[in-house]
Amino acid sequence: MPSTQTPPIAGGAIDPPSLRPPIADARIERVDAARLRARLEELHAQGWTMLLDLGAADYPLRAPRFDVVYHLLKLSPAARTVAEVGTPERLRLLCGVEAGDARLPTTTDLWPSANWAEREVFDLFGIVFDGHPDLRRIQMPHTWEGHPLRKDYPLRGPARERSPRPAFALKSNVQAGVPPSGDTLAALQEQRKKS
Amino acid sequence: MEVGPGKFLLARVDEVARWAQSSSVWPLTMGLACCAIEMMSVTDPQFDIARLGSEVFRSSPRQADLMIVSGRVAQKMAPIIKRIYDQMAEPKWVISMGACASSGGVFDNYAIVQGVDTVIPVDVYVPGCPPTPDGLLHGITLIQQHIREGGRGGILARS
Numbered sequence: 001m002p003s004t005q006t007p008p009i010a011g012g013a014i015d016p017p018s019l020r021p022p023i024a025d026a027r028i029e030r031v032d033a034a035r036l037r038a039r040l041e042e043l044h045a046q047g048w049t050m051l052l053d054l055g056a057a058d059y060p061l062r063a064p065r066f067d068v069v070y071h072l073l074k075l076s077p078a079a080r081t082v083a084e085v086g087t088p089e090r091l092r093l094l095c096g097v098e099a100g101d102a103r104l105p106t107t108t109d110l111w112p113s114a115n116w117a118e119r120e121v122f123d124l125f126g127i128v129f130d131g132h133p134d135l136r137r138i139q140m141p142h143t144w145e146g147h148p149l150r151k152d153y154p155l156r157g158p159a160r161e162r163s164p165r166p167a168f169a170l171k172s173n174v175q176a177g178v179p180p181s182g183d184t185l186a187a188l189q190e191q192r193k194k195s
Numbered sequence: 196m197e198v199g200p201g202k203f204l205l206a207r208v209d210e211v212a213r214w215a216q217s218s219s220v221w222p223l224t225m226g227l228a229c230c231a232i233e234m235m236s237v238t239d240p241q242f243d244i245a246r247l248g249s250e251v252f253r254s255s256p257r258q259a260d261l262m263i264v265s266g267r268v269a270q271k272m273a274p275i276i277k278r279i280y281d282q283m284a285e286p287k288w289v290i291s292m293g294a295c296a297s298s299g300g301v302f303d304n305y306a307i308v309q310g311v312d313t314v315i316p317v318d319v320y321v322p323g324c325p326p327t328p329d330g331l332l333h334g335i336t337l338i339q340q341h342i343r344e345g346g347r348g349g350i351l352a353r354s
Contacts (some may be wrong), residue, residue, distance in 0.1 A: 140271070140306075157304065
């Protein structure tokens with residue numbers, strides 16, 4: 001799976017969402033950023049009453065860079081018995097957002113649950129939602145600089161990016177000249193014996 | 196302490212006072228994450244922290260003696276922990292419970308403070324992820340020994 005630790009597949013040219021197998025209980029749909037608002041209004045009018053979640057993903061070697069993901073749920077209207085409720089329909093809507101102009105229209109007026117979810121996406125990815133009533137950081141401290149879930153953000157934070165990480169006893173470490181001792185030495189000797 | 200003639204028990208004031216302090220250490224709930232679950236289980240009848248004197252876990256720092264920092268300390272939470280610690284009255288002690296509170300644990304990242312001892316002074320570190328309730332009880336016992344020997348904290352501490 002693509003991650004920061006392994007080199008991206010085919011130099012990042014492959015679109016990761018298209019690699020994933022289809023989901024049994026949800027339709028996956030991709031929509032353009034320009035068409036997004038209209039499509040969501042259509043869906044809202046059709047009876048998609050719940051926005052379950054709103055998230056984003058960062059694919060740094062792909063254009064558009066970000067994917068904003070909407071999870072919608074359609075409950076059957078006016079169900080009076082358990083049998084009438086049935087199985088709600090689920091929809092996953094993906095929308096590509098460019099790195100340079102990371103803006104999207106807000107959906108808080110359609111689904112109030114988008115309020116904090118959009119704040120989270122803004123906080124962690126830096127995607128601005130136009131028309132949001134209260135767009136500010138929600139998880140990081142309000143004085144924080146930077147958007148931590150972007151792939152180019154240092155994992156350990158900008159302050160500790162270049163400080164040394166704790167050394168563990170591995171064969172490679174021993175070659176680099178960090179000798180283990182005690183229990184870790186015993187574990188290393190066992191590791192050597194097995195190989 | 197010694198039994199004097201008749202029905203008198205002779206002892207030094209500071210010994211009795213430290214014995215009293217160590218026998219009723221009231222913890223403050225600073226349950227931040229998963230370690231809090233183990234801290235909760237230390238209050239159940241199987242492990243029973245109440246028999247060591249920690250009869251009640253106080254929510255107010257003004258009424259607590261011991262802050263058990265159990266769980267990951269986020270960057271956002273660090274100034275709050277400092278403030279709560281400052282609001283506790285002397286004598287006060289701190290247990291850093293679990294790997295995350297002691298050193299950042301498995302979370303070597305931007306969001307987690309690498310050890311609560313960068314924010315407040317810690318008396319006892321309890322390792323584990325999470326520590327077993329026995330481990331936390333051992334930590335409480337160490338705090339009690341620490342108090343009885345006149346450790347840091349309070350007017351009866353040896354300087």
